[in-house]
Amino acid sequence: MKAARFHGRGDIRIEDIPEPLVAxxxxxIDVAWCGICGTDLHExxxxxxxxxxxxxxxxxxGESAPITMGHEFSGVVYAVGEGVDDIDVGQHVVxxxxxxxxxxxxxxxxRYHLSRDMNFIGLGGRGGGLSEKxxxxxxxxxxxxxxxxxxxAALIEPLSVGHHAFTRSGAKAGDVALVGGAGPIGLLLSAILKAKGLTVIVTExxxxxKEKARESGVADYILDPSEVDVVARAMEITGGKGVDVAFECSSVNKVLDALxxxxxxxxVVVIVSIWSHPATVNVHSVVMKELDLRGTIAYCNDHQETIRLVEEGKIDLAPFITQRIQLEDLVSEGFETLIHNNESAVKIIVQPRLR
Structure with a gap:
């Protein structure tokens, strides 16, 4: 079968590998679609x-490069191993x-997501979604x-990242949230917040x-920091009180300062993005306002609730798919688009079966 294999920096190859053993x-799982994650791009x-x-x-x-990539995927069950009696062939799964x-x-x-040596399928081994099976x-x-x-359905994995950030925040229906950054995770997080009954302010x-946030309906207010004073506008929206919770989704220090x-x-301020560089924070404000500054990583028992929100129609994932490509075009149309025209793409998804 065909699979996208990471050999090294800048070196991803579409190769023939053996089909997996269903132990x-x-x-x-026959993989239907697999999203390209920012983590994949960084790799x-x-x-x-x-x-x-x-x-x-x-x-x-027990694996090392070359590794089959892809961790945001959906598919159809084609076989179940011995001892699996609660999933049937033909079921759709993520x-x-x-x-x-x-x-x-x-x-x-x-808190299994914080366990020692934790890694991800499609990064740390055990196959990946950028393969046929x-x-x-x-x-x-x-x-x-x-x-x-x-x-x-391939977007349920990154949507679960947003759900876990929401859970970490302790926010509730009726709260006002400020989301700093409308990239893929910021938009999907905003969709979760709207589904949970929050008023959502996005800064981008x-x-x-901004147009994608408007088109998808995930934001009640969209603020451009080059055009308005984000803090002053947030205060105006909240009657001078300030927002209840803020989510940093940009890895930009000015955004964190504004939140x-x-x-x-x-x-509460929740740090959602993964920073590859040091950051500073106004500790005086954190102390004087008794703020909670919290981190969040991935998800932990979030998939069930995330799936429920989608199944009940509370979240429409269709607007977030901006490109569908084939496996053989992974680098030329997937990674290259994200490198050179990142703002045009929310989620590029890949069909692993070659034409």
Whole structure:
């Protein structure tokens, strides 16, 4: 079968590899669509980062580069391994793409996403969504309604990132949220916030991203910091109180500064983006306003609720798919677009089966 394999920085090849073995306790999935994540782009441009370098196998998967990529994917079950009796061939599924040790519990309240040596399918080994087929441990496979188009279902993984950020924030219906940055995660997070009954303010410079926030209906207010004073406008919207919660989704220090200034006393600022450089924060404001500054990473028991929101029609994922490509065009039309024309793309999804 065909798969996109990471060999090294700037070196991703479409190769023939053996089909996966559907071992006991696993589910065989025909991959329908796989999204290109910002993490994948960083691996291509700067890696290996999450991907174990050649000759340095991951302590859980035992694999190192070359690695099959892709962790945002949907598909159809084609086989189930021995011991799997609650999933049927033909079911539509998405995958929570974790690699954690077998003895790590994954029940309610378990913080398995913070476990030692955690990595992701499609980065740390165990196959990937940028291939025709994959076999995944049953505990990571989530059935979905066939009413959800499989192309849209590929966005449930990044949508779950937004849901986990919402959960970490402690926000509730009726609160006002300020989202700093309308890239893919900022937009999907905003969709979660709207579905949960919050008023959403988005701040963004890019005209195309502002238009996507407007078109998708995920923001009640869209502020361009080159045109308005974001903090002053947020205060005006909230009657001088400040927003209840803010989400940093840009890795830009000026955005973080504005969020800290715009949050009400005893409010919460959640850092969603992954920073590749040091940041500063106005600690005096954090202290004097008794702010909570929180980090969030990936997801943890978020997929079920995220899937429910989509199945019930509370979130429409269609507007966030901006390009559909074939596997053989992964680098030329996928990564190159994200490198040179990033603002035009929210989510590029890939069909792994070659024409």
């Amino acid at each position: 006991p306790g696993t589910v065989g 291509f441009m700067e890696g290996p980062i999450f991907i174990p370098p050649c000759g340095h196998p991951h302590p859980i998967s 995958v929570e793409p974790y690699i954690v040790a077998d003895d790590v519990p994954t029940g309610p309240g378990d 994959i076999a995944v441990q049953r505990r990571w496979v989530h059935p979905i309604s066939k009413a959800i188009p499989l192309d849209q 410079l890019s005209a195309r991203r 800290v200034a715009a949050v009400r006393p005893a409010g």
